[in-house]
Amino acid sequence: MTLQINPQELRSAFGSFLTGVTVVTARRDDGAMVGFTANSFTSVSIDPPLLLVCPGKFLSSYATFAACTHFAVNILAQGQQDIANIFASYKGDRFARVAHRLDRHEVALIEGAAAHFSCTRVQALPMGDHCILIGRVDDFSQSNCAGLGYHAGQYFRIGFDGVARQDVLERT
Numbered sequence: 001m002t003l004q005i006n007p008q009e010l011r012s013a014f015g016s017f018l019t020g021v022t023v024v025t026a027r028r029d030d031g032a033m034v035g036f037t038a039n040s041f042t043s044v045s046i047d048p049p050l051l052l053v054c055p056g057k058f059l060s061s062y063a064t065f066a067a068c069t070h071f072a073v074n075i076l077a078q079g080q081q082d083i084a085n086i087f088a089s090y091k092g093d094r095f096a097r098v099a100h101r102l103d104r105h106e107v108a109l110i111e112g113a114a115a116h117f118s119c120t121r122v123q124a125l126p127m128g129d130h131c132i133l134i135g136r137v138d139d140f141s142q143s144n145c146a147g148l149g150y151h152a153g154q155y156f157r158i159g160f161d162g163v164a165r166q167d168v169l170e171r172t
């Protein structure tokens, strides 16, 4: 017997997983920069250095991400929720609103991010209504900034509460 899955309820249940927030960037064949907000980022392997992110087939930039040779993942820092919103919903030139520089592959890296990963595409596996885009990390950088959090449709910042609780665990 097949279980009836309610898509809204499933999305809500998936959303109870606390994540960070990234902006994934690439270049179209005509040179235009594209990017979207994603929380499907996962580290995959240290040796070789691999990561993945899942672009949805509904994205205006899906064809670019499914076929790109290079892309970058920018882990947003606390306070960068405006940037997350721009790359999730602004329909104009997203890069005109956000300070950025270019990596070795001419792909955009967002200034002030908690970390950047410049990648060469290893595989893009179409999977349901998304694809699994796996990249090999060619270069990366990390700042001292804490990452922006996301849970149940809302952005959050890590508070001293969490740090204190971890402190207690470490002492027991």
Ligand SMILES: Cc1cc2nc3c(=O)[nH]c(=O)nc-3n(C[C@H](O)[C@H](O)[C@H](O)COP(=O)(O)O)c2cc1C
Residues within 6 Å of the ligand: 021, 035, 036, 037, 038, 039, 040, 041, 054, 055, 056, 057, 058, 059, 060, 061, 084, 087, 088, 089, 090, 091, 150
């Ligand atoms: C916090 C957050 C996380 C998201 N994660 C993903 C994701 O992992 N994959 C995805 O395809 N879309 C994700 N989205 C939705 C896309 O960011 C959004 O649909 C996209 O930017 C729309 O771009 P477009 O107008 O170019 O199609 C996320 C949105 C938000 C706000």
